[in-house]
Amino acid sequence: xxxxxxxxxxxxxxxxxxxxxxxxxxxxxxxxxxxxxxxxxxxxxxxxxxxxxxxxxxxxxxxxxxxxxxxxxxxxxxxxxxxxxxxxxxxxxxxxxxxxxxxxxxxxxxxxxxxxxxxxxxxxxxxxxxxxxxxx
Numbered sequence: 405x406x407x408x409x410x411x412x413x414x415x416x417x418x419x420x421x422x423x424x425x426x427x428x429x430x431x432x433x434x435x436x437x438x439x440x441x442x443x444x445x446x447x448x449x450x451x452x453x454x455x456x457x458x459x460x461x462x463x464x465x466x467x468x469x470x471x472x473x474x475x476x477x478x479x480x481x482x483x484x485x486x487x488x489x490x491x492x493x494x495x496x497x498x499x500x501x502x503x504x505x506x507x508x509x510x511x512x513x514x515x516x517x518x519x520x521x522x523x524x525x526x527x528x529x530x531x532x533x534x535x536x537x538x539x540x
Contacts, residue, residue, distance in 0.1 A: 418469050424462040431455045446496045453493060456486035 435452050439445060463479055475483075494502055506513065 414469050417465060421462040421465040421469070425459060425466075428455050428459040428462065432459075445492065449493045453486065456482075460486065 432452060432455055435448050435455070439448050460483060463475075463482075467475070494505065497505070
């Protein structure tokens, strides 16, 4: 009986994750339409990033419940594209917001005005994915 309840709970979670993905797709279409009609890109970019984060969570839930442990190339591309949108948000964000985002991503930047060094580099994609997904 416990197995049947577990299976039923898993099926409900799978259904909920799929519904979330459908809702996310609809929201993203609306937000892109809002951008096309002249909405403020900074605000809409934040909305899009929020929905894409929800989408990644739902996809991870589906992978966990369906036994698929690795991401498909399309899923990896979606995550990379979702993180790409953060560039516009960071460009226009105030310094305090940027610092919070960098801290949450585990990034550190050191300013040395007299040193001539390479510019800050993006972390490796697998490091970002582990931060976003929490590792496996």
